[in-house]
Amino acid sequence: MEITTLKDIAQQLGISISTVSKALKGYPDVSKATRDRVLLMARKLNYTPNQLAVNLRTKQTKTIGVIIPTTVHHFFSKVIDGIIEEAEKKGYLVIILQSNEKLFLEKLHVNLLLDKRVDGILISLSNTTTEYVHLKKIASRNIPLVLFDKVAPSVACSSVAIDDKKAAYEAVVHLIEKGYKKIAHFRAGLNAQNSIDRFEGYKKALKDHTIPFDPSLVYMCANNTDFEDGYANAQLLIKEHPDVDAVFSITDLVAIGVIKYFNEQKIQIPAQVAVVGFSNWFMSTVISPTLSTIEQPSYDMGVIATEILLNEIEGIQKKEVITHQNIILPTTFIERESS
Amino acid sequence: MEITTLKDIAQQLGISISTVSKALKGYPDVSKATRDRVLLMARKLNYTPNQLAVNLRTKQTKTIGVIIPTTVHHFFSKVIDGIIEEAEKKGYLVIILQSNEKLFLEKLHVNLLLDKRVDGILISLSNTTTEYVHLKKIASRNIPLVLFDKVAPSVACSSVAIDDKKAAYEAVVHLIEKGYKKIAHFRAGLNAQNSIDRFEGYKKALKDHTIPFDPSLVYMCANNTDFEDGYANAQLLIKEHPDVDAVFSITDLVAIGVIKYFNEQKIQIPAQVAVVGFSNWFMSTVISPTLSTIEQPSYDMGVIATEILLNEIEGIQKKEVITHQNIILPTTFIERESS
DNA sequence: TTGTAAGCGTTATCAT
DNA sequence: ATGATAACGCTTACAA
Numbered sequence: 001m002e003i004t005t006l007k008d009i010a011q012q013l014g015i016s017i018s019t020v021s022k023a024l025k026g027y028p029d030v031s032k033a034t035r036d037r038v039l040l041m042a043r044k045l046n047y048t049p050n051q052l053a054v055n056l057r058t059k060q061t062k063t064i065g066v067i068i069p070t071t072v073h074h075f076f077s078k079v080i081d082g083i084i085e086e087a088e089k090k091g092y093l094v095i096i097l098q099s100n101e102k103l104f105l106e107k108l109h110v111n112l113l114l115d116k117r118v119d120g121i122l123i124s125l126s127n128t129t130t131e132y133v134h135l136k137k138i139a140s141r142n143i144p145l146v147l148f149d150k151v152a153p154s155v156a157c158s159s160v161a162i163d164d165k166k167a168a169y170e171a172v173v174h175l176i177e178k179g180y181k182k183i184a185h186f187r188a189g190l191n192a193q194n195s196i197d198r199f200e201g202y203k204k205a206l207k208d209h210t211i212p213f214d215p216s217l218v219y220m221c222a223n224n225t226d227f228e229d230g231y232a233n234a235q236l237l238i239k240e241h242p243d244v245d246a247v248f249s250i251t252d253l254v255a256i257g258v259i260k261y262f263n264e265q266k267i268q269i270p271a272q273v274a275v276v277g278f279s280n281w282f283m284s285t286v287i288s289p290t291l292s293t294i295e296q297p298s299y300d301m302g303v304i305a306t307e308i309l310l311n312e313i314e315g316i317q318k319k320e321v322i323t324h325q326n327i328i329l330p331t332t333f334i335e336r337e338s339s
Numbered sequence: 340m341e342i343t344t345l346k347d348i349a350q351q352l353g354i355s356i357s358t359v360s361k362a363l364k365g366y367p368d369v370s371k372a373t374r375d376r377v378l379l380m381a382r383k384l385n386y387t388p389n390q391l392a393v394n395l396r397t398k399q400t401k402t403i404g405v406i407i408p409t410t411v412h413h414f415f416s417k418v419i420d421g422i423i424e425e426a427e428k429k430g431y432l433v434i435i436l437q438s439n440e441k442l443f444l445e446k447l448h449v450n451l452l453l454d455k456r457v458d459g460i461l462i463s464l465s466n467t468t469t470e471y472v473h474l475k476k477i478a479s480r481n482i483p484l485v486l487f488d489k490v491a492p493s494v495a496c497s498s499v500a501i502d503d504k505k506a507a508y509e510a511v512v513h514l515i516e517k518g519y520k521k522i523a524h525f526r527a528g529l530n531a532q533n534s535i536d537r538f539e540g541y542k543k544a545l546k547d548h549t550i551p552f553d554p555s556l557v558y559m560c561a562n563n564t565d566f567e568d569g570y571a572n573a574q575l576l577i578k579e580h581p582d583v584d585a586v587f588s589i590t591d592l593v594a595i596g597v598i599k600y601f602n603e604q605k606i607q608i609p610a611q612v613a614v615v616g617f618s619n620w621f622m623s624t625v626i627s628p629t630l631s632t633i634e635q636p637s638y639d640m641g642v643i644a645t646e647i648l649l650n651e652i653e654g655i656q657k658k659e660v661i662t663h664q665n666i667i668l669p670t671t672f673i674e675r676e677s678s
Numbered sequence: 679t680t681g682t683a684a685g686c687g688t689t690a691t692c693a694t
Numbered sequence: 695a696t697g698a699t700a701a702c703g704c705t706t707a708c709a710a
Binding site: 003048049050051052053055056059061063070071072073074077078080081084085088093094095096097098111112114115116117141227256257260263264282283286288 | 342387388389390391392394395398400402409410411412413416417419420423424427432433434435436437450451453454455456480566595596599602603621622625627
C-alpha cells in the first residue's frame with residue numbers, strides 16, 4: 001500500500017494541493033462541496049499527514065525527551081508512566097534516555113534530544129551532575145526544560161520535587177516521639193543531593209529534640225542503595241551498637257535488607273529495633289513486618305512535570321512570557337508495623 | 340543563540356550549500372582546503388544538522404517505537420532498559436507507548452507510530468489482542484516489526500520470546516521429583532497466552548508423571564496477578580485443600596503473596612508446602628524463605644529484539660530480502676529455599 | 679572541484 | 695473559492 005500524500009488527493013480530484021490542504025484543515029475559505037469531496041477522498045485513500053513534512057514546516061515535533069538515571073527502578077518507572085500518560089493525552093510522544101548516573105551521558109543525551117528537535121525536555125539529574133552548561137544550552141535554544149526529583153536550584157527553569165529534608169525530619173521525629181533514642185541512619189553517597197538532604201533532616205530532628213548526633217551511627221551504602229546494603233549495614237550496626245533502637249533508612253529497599261537481617265537474627269521489630277524506610281514502595285506493605293515509610297508521589301510527579309512542560313511549550317509558541325514554577329510536592333509519613 | 344544551517348556556513352564562506360553539505364559528509368569530491376574551512380566554520384558556528392530536514396529527505400527518522408502493556412513492572416522495565424541501550428548504541432532513539440492491556444490503545448499507538456514515521460516497531464502484545472489487522476498494517480507499510488514476550492504466531496514477523504510451557508513444565512517436574520504430589524497452580528486470566536502456556540506445562544508435567552490433574556487445585560488470580568492474589572488464593576487453598584504440599588505460581592509476585600500468608604499462618608515452607616514462582620525477580624532472593632523460580636531473560640530480550648529490528652531496518656534500506664527470525668530464549672530453573 | 683536545481687510533503691501568503 | 699508559489703533545511707543527480 002503506497003502512502004497517500006496531498007498531491008495524490010489533489011490529482012484524483014483534479015484540484016490544487018493547497019486547496020486540499022486547506023480543506024483538510026478546516027479553513028473557512030473552501031466551499032463545502034469541495035471540502036466534502038476532499039474529506040471523502042482522503043478517507044478513501046487512507047490519508048494521514050506526513051509528520052516529517054509537518055515537523056519541518058511548523059518546526060514542532062510534538063515530541064518531548066526524558067532523561068533519567070535509570071528506568072529499572074520502581075520510582076522512576078512510575079514517573080515514566082505518569083509522563084507518558086500525560087504527554088499522550090495532549091498529543092505528544094515521549095523519547096526516553098538513561099544517564100546511568102553519568103554526567104557525560106546526560107550531556108550526550110541532551111545533545112541528541114536537541115538535534116532531534118524535541119519540543120521540550122524533562123530531566124532527573126544524575127548524582128554526578130555538578131555543572132550545568134548542558135542545561136543552559138537547552139535554555140539558549142529556547143526549549144523548555146523541567147527538572148524533576150533531582151533538581152538543581154541554580155538552573156533557571158521549572159522543577160518538581162519533594163522536600164527531602166522535611167520528609168526525613170518528620171520520619172525521625174516520629175521515631176523520637178515514639179520513644180526511640182538511639183537512632184541510626186543508613187544513607188547513600190555524599191554527592192547525591194537527596195541523600196544529603198535526608199541526612200540533614202535526620203540531624204535536625206535529633207538536634208531539635210536535644211539528642212546528640214553520633215556520626216558512628218551513620219552508615220553509608222556501599223553499593224547503589226541495594227537491599228544488600230541494608231543487610232550488610234544492619235549486621236555491622238548490631239555489632240558496633242548492640243543497644244541501637246531504631247534505623248532510619250534512605251530507601252525502602254535498604255530498609256527491607258535491614259528487616260531481612262533482623263528477622264534472621266530474631267531481632268524483634270519494632271520492640272528491639274524500629275525500622276523506617278523512604279518511598280512507600282508497594283513491597284513495604286508486603287514485607288513482614290510491614291514497613292513504616294514516607295509516601296513520595298511518583299506518578300503524580302511525572303504528570304505534573306509534564307503538565308508544566310507542555311504549558312511552557314504552548315506558551316513559547318504563543319510568544320507568551322513564561323514564568324518558571326518550582327513545585328514542592330507533599331510527602332506523608334505512613335506508620336506501619338515496623339515502628 | 341540562533342540555530343546554524345548549511346546556508347549560514349555557505350554564506351560565511353561564500354560557497355554553495357551543496358559544497359558545504361558534501362564537505363560535512365566527507366564526500367571525496369571536495370578539496371581538502373575547502374573541506375577544512377567548512378569543518379572549521381561548522382564548529383565555530385556550532386552547526387548540527389536539522390534532523391527534521393534530514394528525516395524528510397532521507398525518509399528515515401532513526402527512531403523506533405515500542406508498545407508494551409505497562410512500564411511499571413520489573414520485567415518490562417528491564418526489557419526497556421535493554422531496548423534503549425541497544426538502540427542508542429546504534430544511533431536510534433526510542434519512543435515508548437503503553438497499551439495498558441487494551442487492544443484499542445495498541446491499535447491507536449500503532450497508528451501514532453506509523454504517522455510519526457518511525458523506522459521500526461517493537462511490541463509486546465496486550466492480553467486482549469485477538470485480531471492482528473493493525474500489525475499487518477505495519478507490514479504493508481514495509482516497516483519492520485518485532486514481537487517480544489507476548490507474541491502472535493500467526494503474524495508474519497520476527498519474534499523473541501521464551502517457551503513458557505517448557506519452563507513451567509520443568510518447574511513442576513522439579514517439584515514432582517522432590518516428592519511433592521498435591522501441587523496447586525495459581526494462574527492468570529484465560530486469554531493471556533503465557534498464562535495458558537504455563538498452565539499447559541503444569542498439566543503436562545503432572546500427566547507425564549501419572550499424577551491426576553485436579554481442576555480444583557487451579558486458582559485464578561482475580562486482580563492483575565498482584566501479590567494480593569497470591570495471599571488470597573493461598574488462604575482459599577489451605578481451606579479447601581489442607582493437604583496440599585506445593586504451589587506453582589504464575590509469577591514471583593503472586594508467589595510472594597503466598598509466602599506472606601504461609602509465614603503468617605506458620606505454615607512451614609517447604610516442609611509443609613513448597614512454593615515456586617516465575618521470573619526470578621530480584622525480590623525472590625530477598626524474601627524469607629528465598630523463592631525457587633524460573634530465570635526469564637528480560638534485559639537480553641530487549642537487546643535481542645532490538646538487534647533483530649535494527650538489522651531488518653538496515654536490510655530494508657539496502658533492499659535486501661529479509662528473513663524473519665523467531666527466537667526462543669532459554670530459561671533456567673533456580674532452586675532456592677522455598678522448594 | 680564546485681555549483682545549480684529538483685525534490686521530500688507540508689503550510690501559508692498572495693494573486694486570481 | 696481556488697490556485698500558484700515560496701519556504702522549511704537538507705541531499706543528490708547532474709551540469710559546469
